[in-house]
Amino acid sequence: xxxIKCEEFLSxxxxxxxxxxxxxxxxxxxxxxxCHAIVNDLNAIQAEARSWSSSETDAPERVWTALRxxxxxxxxxxxxxxxxxxxxxQAASARWLWGLFGGVPRPVLAGAYLxxxxxxxxxxxxxxxxxxxxxxxxxxxxxxxSPLRAELNTAExxxxxxLASSNSDVSASLHQNLAxxxxxxxLCEKSVREDPQNEIARDYLxxxxxxxxxxxxxxxxxxxxxx
Amino acid sequence: xxxxRFVPVQxxxxxxxxxxxxxxxxxxxxxxxxxxxxxQEQHFKVDARPVITIHNPNGLITVKAWTKSEVMxxxxxxxxxxxxxxxxxxxxxxVSTHGLSDSLxxxxxxxxxxxxxxxxAELQIHNDSGSVSVANVMGDMNVETVAAGVDxxxxxGYLTVKxxxxxxxxxxxxxxIEVSSISGNFRLIDLRSYHVWAQTSTxxxxxxxxxxxxxxxxxxxxxxxxEVRFSPADSFDMSAxxxxxxxxxxxxxxxxxxxxxxxxxxxNALFGTFNQGRAKVELTSFDGTINILKRD
Numbered sequence: 001x002x003x004i005k006c007e008e009f010l011s012x013x014x015x016x017x018x019x020x021x022x023x024x025x026x027x028x029x030x031x032x033x034x035c036h037a038i039v040n041d042l043n044a045i046q047a048e049a050r051s052w053s054s055s056e057t058d059a060p061e062r063v064w065t066a067l068r069x070x071x072x073x074x075x076x077x078x079x080x081x082x083x084x085x086x087x088x089x090q091a092a093s094a095r096w097l098w099g100l101f102g103g104v105p106r107p108v109l110a111g112a113y114l115x116x117x118x119x120x121x122x123x124x125x126x127x128x129x130x131x132x133x134x135x136x137x138x139x140x141x142x143x144x145x146s147p148l149r150a151e152l153n154t155a156e157x158x159x160x161x162x163l164a165s166s167n168s169d170v171s172a173s174l175h176q177n178l179a180x181x182x183x184x185x186x187l188c189e190k191s192v193r194e195d196p197q198n199e200i201a202r203d204y205l206x207x208x209x210x211x212x213x214x215x216x217x218x219x220x221x222x223x224x225x226x227x
Numbered sequence: 228x229x230x231x232r233f234v235p236v237q238x239x240x241x242x243x244x245x246x247x248x249x250x251x252x253x254x255x256x257x258x259x260x261x262x263x264x265x266x267q268e269q270h271f272k273v274d275a276r277p278v279i280t281i282h283n284p285n286g287l288i289t290v291k292a293w294t295k296s297e298v299m300x301x302x303x304x305x306x307x308x309x310x311x312x313x314x315x316x317x318x319x320x321x322v323s324t325h326g327l328s329d330s331l332x333x334x335x336x337x338x339x340x341x342x343x344x345x346x347x348a349e350l351q352i353h354n355d356s357g358s359v360s361v362a363n364v365m366g367d368m369n370v371e372t373v374a375a376g377v378d379x380x381x382x383x384g385y386l387t388v389k390x391x392x393x394x395x396x397x398x399x400x401x402x403x404i405e406v407s408s409i410s411g412n413f414r415l416i417d418l419r420s421y422h423v424w425a426q427t428s429t430x431x432x433x434x435x436x437x438x439x440x441x442x443x444x445x446x447x448x449x450x451x452x453x454e455v456r457f458s459p460a461d462s463f464d465m466s467a468x469x470x471x472x473x474x475x476x477x478x479x480x481x482x483x484x485x486x487x488x489x490x491x492x493x494x495n496a497l498f499g500t501f502n503q504g505r506a507k508v509e510l511t512s513f514d515g516t517i518n519i520l521k522r523d
Contacts, residue, residue, distance in 0.1 A: 170373045173356070176392065177391045177410055180409055195493070208428075
């Protein structure tokens with residue numbers, strides 16, 4: 001049985017997550033704690049997403065449409081095959097995620113999808129970072145996180161607009177905490193730039209992105225309620 | 228068990244449930260419109276392990292357990308521009324507040340609830356601002372807020388709490404606790420919980436409770452202080468890491484005998500075993516201070 005490496009596993013993890021089991025991948029997962037952790041994380045995300053009740057209130061169509069348009073603009077969910085391997089891998093992951101969350105209500109999806117994208121982006125850049133130099137890792141991180149950062153910024157603008165008519169304590173709290181998370185992200189990014197292989201800093205940065213996605217989803221929902 | 232729509236009724240001690248037939252209810256409906264439109268009360272007969280959901284944008288929610296197989300919902304509405312729906316579907320009671328016009332201020336929307344439930348009730352509470360207070364409820368609980376603080380007392384079961392900026396306090400709680408926030412402070416006092424997972428970004432975390440054998444305790448923040456208080460009889464395996472902050476420790480830890488820990492190369496880290504190391508304690512901060520102190 002051929003021994004596969006992390007990069008090959010990543011190129012084949014989509015069918016794995018859809019249930020295809022191959023001995024070489026199983027062997028790799030047994031021996032690679034990092035890839036094993038990725039699979040565990042994605043399984044957890046998948047399970048969590050499916051556990052959300054279908055009775056959740058549906059989000060307005062425009063929120064969903066805007067999110068999708070933005071993701072398409074960022075190239076994360078386009079259907080065409082991209083030229084570079086790296087971009088292709090990102091697009092494949094995104095398509096796979098659409099399938100993954102196919103049965104989940106849209107409003108939940110808005111937050112969950114962003115969170116999952118972030119998780120996958122970091123996961124994709126994760127297994128390589130131990131073995132490559134810092135420059136390569138930084139480049140990988142930049143490629144993985146730039147579209148997400150852009151997406152989060154766009155979502156932030158939309159959320160801020162939709163919350164503009166509200167003057168409640170809730171709105172103030174959401175904005176205040178968004179500023180906290182933005183500051184948190186900036187400081188974590190600085191730490192990662194200074195020490196790209198610092199796993200704790202990367203873990204905190206991932207967590208900060210996840211919190212921001214979650215917060216923006218909450219703001220979008222409430223923005224619709226106050227309009 | 229019947230499903231009843233919520234009607235504004237002011238119950239007095241003289242009005243027994245047996246006497247509260249349709250005629251009485253109708254009469255009271257009329258009276259309540261003049262007497263006290265802001266206070267409403269409803270009772271629901273339930274079986275074992277009922278599920279109670281509460282959705283409220285702003286106000287104080289107080290939930291207490293009692294020995295009756297009944298859910299009592301008393302709501303106090305701040306204005307006549309807001310309404311409360313409470314309805315029963317099987318063994319589930321759903322309570323929600325909604326505005327009657329489009330342009331309502333948060334003060335207009337404010338509704339306070341006093342709710343009594345059976346001890347084994349399961350609670351699902353959404354309250355954006357105000358506060359949530361739950362006492363003596365042993366069933367599973369999910370509480371989500373934005374700015375509202377959450378106080379649990381003598382609760383058990385699987386407790387999940389999520390706030391944005393609201394604080395969280397858990398007094399004498401047991402079971403499994405998972406709490407997350409962005410800027411909320413956490414106080415976990417006199418716990419008897421075998422699983423605690425607490426994560427806040429800029430809030431402080433205080434843990435002053437027992438580390439139960441085989442229990443896992445994970446406390447994480449970005450900044451702020453994580454303080455853990457232990458007693459001489461406690462038994463735990465400790466892992467404490469602050470990337471840019473300090474780790475202050477008063478526990479005499481023995482170094483781990485087997486290298487199963489992931490030992491980070493960054494920041495200030497502390498690993499070791501206290502007594503037999505029966506519980507697992509993991510404390511993590513980015514630039515906050517971690518204090519591991521003896522209990523007074």
